[in-house]
Amino acid sequence: MKPSYIHKLIVQGEHQQLDFKFEIADSQKIARTFSAFANTDGGKLLIGVKDNGTIAGVRSVEEYYMAEAAANMYSKPEIKFKSKEWVVEGKKVLEITIPASNEKPHYAQNEDGKWLAYIRVHDQNILANRVLVNTWKRKKSKEGTYINYTEKEKLLLEYLENHDSITLSKFRRIAGISAYKAGNILTNFLTLNIIETEISEKWTVYRLSGEFKEEEM
Numbered sequence: 001m002k003p004s005y006i007h008k009l010i011v012q013g014e015h016q017q018l019d020f021k022f023e024i025a026d027s028q029k030i031a032r033t034f035s036a037f038a039n040t041d042g043g044k045l046l047i048g049v050k051d052n053g054t055i056a057g058v059r060s061v062e063e064y065y066m067a068e069a070a071a072n073m074y075s076k077p078e079i080k081f082k083s084k085e086w087v088v089e090g091k092k093v094l095e096i097t098i099p100a101s102n103e104k105p106h107y108a109q110n111e112d113g114k115w116l117a118y119i120r121v122h123d124q125n126i127l128a129n130r131v132l133v134n135t136w137k138r139k140k141s142k143e144g145t146y147i148n149y150t151e152k153e154k155l156l157l158e159y160l161e162n163h164d165s166i167t168l169s170k171f172r173r174i175a176g177i178s179a180y181k182a183g184n185i186l187t188n189f190l191t192l193n194i195i196e197t198e199i200s201e202k203w204t205v206y207r208l209s210g211e212f213k214e215e216e217m
Helices: 005-010 027-039 062-072 130-140 151-162 168-175 179-191 210-216
Strands: 018-021 043-047 082-088 091-098 107-109 115-121 124-127 195-199 204-208
Touching (some): 005 043, 005 082, 005 091, 027 043, 027 062, 027 107, 027 115, 027 124, 043 062, 062 091, 115 130, 130 195, 151 168, 168 179, 168 204, 179 195, 179 204
Antiparallel strands (some): 043 091, 115 124
8 A cells, every 4th residue: 555645754753843743632732842843944743643653533623723722822923834634544634834934933832821932853842042042033133233352252262163062151151251141142143153053952052153164264
């Protein structure tokens, strides 16, 4: 039997642009995934598919409306998505496609009413840190970004020229400045593509961007 479109997606397993959901039982929780996809590379959710890839089927039409609530009520700004219903193995699977957004940061409201931004890293939704959120805001701003090139900025560049990467806490310590000030410097450099960031569940590091290295050569 020729594998269907949905089977071909499932065999990939969950990854940065694909997530499986057995069901949507909580619009606020699914809003985190919407936020993460919109803030990163976009992605697809397959509703009615278990984590192990087993097709369980969508149990209620209400799940579409809960997804709609996640995008409209519990996401800020609203997240646009497309949906399509498939019948696979006699069961309904709801495919939701969320494009990468040019309006990030997109926030999801948690159970305490707080608005938090997420990113997608491999198959996980991870809370975006202040530096990244501020970088997104800065890139949208019409005011532009100007760097006051002090000894602290020079120290950061010199360190990264001799080391693969640096964390915010490491930069704060060697520069002798507050976490707030260190974060602002990193935000400026990220906005101007002088550095780039790598984020995992356990750590966030910053390194010179390939684009900046090429300009230096």
